[in-house]
């Protein structure tokens with residue numbers, strides 16, 4: 601059976617893409633920047649520049665069955681209130697407008713506090729993610745136009761590994777500075793992205809999240825096809 605095609609908007613190095621691929625989708629990624637480590641078909645483009653009707657025509661012509669979008673989160677992170685923070689464009693409303701216009705199943709991902717509609721929150725602790733005995737939490741939220749089930753409550757334990765712009769943080773260092781930070785190898789393991797750079801894992805969502813989402817979405821697409 602043919603694998604349905606999924607458009608991965610704002611794809612970066614493909615954390616989200618890997619999970620959808622594992623769930624059974626053929627994935628095509630689009631990013632405004634070159635992504636030499638993206639593991640699937642890749643198109644370099646500004647995905648927000650064409651008029652909505654041209655975007656919809658392109659999506660139809662390429663036979664996509666579903667769309668995932670991870671618009672940049674900088675407009676919504678806690679860093680936005682720092683004194684030296686630059687203003688960032690909120691691409692969520694424009695992205696949603698595009699996705700709705702296609703009529704396809706969609707997922708929009710972003711950080712907690714972003715203006716997503718009735719999102720489902722996922723956490724690394726729901727999937728047993730981590731490295732060297734430290735837990736990866738990395739809360740992210742997902743808006744869908746179809747019924748997405750969560751993955752149960754958070755199962756927080758400590759210590760934690762935090763993957764941010766400056767590196768892979770060990771929570772124990774708050775109390776004991778003799779403990780070294782985690783390495784990028786630890787970060788890759790915690791995220792499930794062995795192919796990616798530090799900067800890329802900082803931007804990414806763990807493939808485990810989109811595997812969970814993709815498995816449900818593909819089941820719904822299949823039952824829709826059977827019912828048609």
Ligand SMILES: C[S@@+](CC[C@H](N)C(=O)[O-])C[C@H]1O[C@@H](n2cnc3c(N)ncnc32)[C@H](O)[C@@H]1O
Nearest residue numbers: 610611612614615616631632646647670804805
């Ligand atoms: C948060 S990252 C996506 C992370 C990705 N989902 C993952 O799991 O690896 C956002 C990406 O959006 C890209 N981007 C920003 N504006 C864009 C635009 N107008 N068109 C296409 N890509 C854009 C950035 O270059 C960046 O790689």
